[in-house]
Amino acid sequence: MSKPELDDTDRHILRVLQTDARMPNTELADEIGLTPAPTLRRVRRLEEEGIISRYVALLDPKQVGRDLMVFVRVTLDKQTKQGFETFAEQMRGRPEVLECYLCLGDTDYQLKVCVADLDAYQRFLVDVLAAIPGVRNTASTIAVKQEKYTTSLALE
Amino acid sequence: MSKPELDDTDRHILRVLQTDARMPNTELADEIGLTPAPTLRRVRRLEEEGIISRYVALLDPKQVGRDLMVFVRVTLDKQTKQGFETFAEQMRGRPEVLECYLCLGDTDYQLKVCVADLDAYQRFLVDVLAAIPGVRNTASTIAVKQEKYTTSLALE
DNA sequence: GATGAAAATTAACCTGA
DNA sequence: TCAGGTTAATTTTCATC
Numbered sequence: 388m389s390k391p392e393l394d395d396t397d398r399h400i401l402r403v404l405q406t407d408a409r410m411p412n413t414e415l416a417d418e419i420g421l422t423p424a425p426t427l428r429r430v431r432r433l434e435e436e437g438i439i440s441r442y443v444a445l446l447d448p449k450q451v452g453r454d455l456m457v458f459v460r461v462t463l464d465k466q467t468k469q470g471f472e473t474f475a476e477q478m479r480g481r482p483e484v485l486e487c488y489l490c491l492g493d494t495d496y497q498l499k500v501c502v503a504d505l506d507a508y509q510r511f512l513v514d515v516l517a518a519i520p521g522v523r524n525t526a527s528t529i530a531v532k533q534e535k536y537t538t539s540l541a542l543e
Numbered sequence: 544m545s546k547p548e549l550d551d552t553d554r555h556i557l558r559v560l561q562t563d564a565r566m567p568n569t570e571l572a573d574e575i576g577l578t579p580a581p582t583l584r585r586v587r588r589l590e591e592e593g594i595i596s597r598y599v600a601l602l603d604p605k606q607v608g609r610d611l612m613v614f615v616r617v618t619l620d621k622q623t624k625q626g627f628e629t630f631a632e633q634m635r636g637r638p639e640v641l642e643c644y645l646c647l648g649d650t651d652y653q654l655k656v657c658v659a660d661l662d663a664y665q666r667f668l669v670d671v672l673a674a675i676p677g678v679r680n681t682a683s684t685i686a687v688k689q690e691k692y693t694t695s696l697a698l699e
Numbered sequence: 700g701a702t703g704a705a706a707a708t709t710a711a712c713c714t715g716a
Numbered sequence: 717t718c719a720g721g722t723t724a725a726t727t728t729t730c731a732t733c
Contacts, residue, residue: 409598437603450592450594485696535640
């Protein structure tokens with residue numbers, strides 16, 4: 388918590404680590420123009436404050452056979468707090484659902500789902516989504532080709 | 544290229560590194576039940592084959608002031624190869640566009656856009672998207688709350 | 700920001716199925 | 717022969733000054 392004061396050096400660190408989370412601290416220090424000790428202190432502070440939430444390895448979906456990405460817009464029958472929490476809870480428990488957002492407008496939830504193929508997606512739609520009480524309608528947009536993918540947030 | 548043969552140990556490694564990319568090799572070795580040397584050899588192989596595409600730090604969007612996530616469906620005027628490539632190229636050059644997919648159905652492109660606030664989003668819509676020749680229509684779904692976010696692909 | 704002890708990485712070599 | 721284990725030199729981390 389406290390003040391998420393980020394100076395230029397912090398942003399520089401974040402920019403680098405968003406691209407290469409495994410860069411050794413010595414090299415990172417070199418890159419941002421400090422010595423290793425203060426660099427490490429800054430990184431630890433960014434971690435402790437939760438500005439860096441975690442470090443992950445990104446896999447090539449094709450090579451692990453998870454090549455089909457689908458964006459799903461879901462509307463629920465009744466907009467009760469209960470129904471919403473149940474739905475979100477179900478999504479958290481499904482490994483093929485990578486992202487789930489509560490939304491404004493016609494769409495109640497926007498999902499990003501990653502599965503092996505259309506067959507697996509059809510099963511997700513029928514056995515998982517349609518089986519959740521309160522789901523009124525779903526609209527799926529099937530991705531054919533990934534033109535861009537990054538997890539890196541631009542820090543002006 | 545070659546054969547992306549993954550055995551149970553490989554999948555175990557990938558599962559762990561997708562959750563914590565910075566786990567020391569010694570600890571990873573312990574976790575998967577091998578000694579450090581063969582563990583490291585497997586990790587290097589997964590990196591070289593591109594199965595692990597990269598290691599990244601994930602930031603908390605709130606704490607870096609990029610709190611507004613928007614999913615945009617875009618349709619283009621003419622479905623010419625030229626027009627599509629131009630559009631994709633523009634998206635690759637825009638830091639607020641985190642993801643861009645060519646899609647089946649009514650939607651030509653599905654975007655995931657991350658900006659600071661509605662004001663910044665409006666500027667993106669008007670100055671960037673609408674300014675690209677061939678963009679016929681856009682439909683934005685504004686995310687209010689992130690219920691789930693992971694980059695981790697389930698490896699059965 | 701510098702120093703040095705402790706830990707992790709990694710290459711070279713060994714072993715057994 | 718191939719995957720895993722062992723060892724030891726190098727590099728990195730990180731607490732203390």
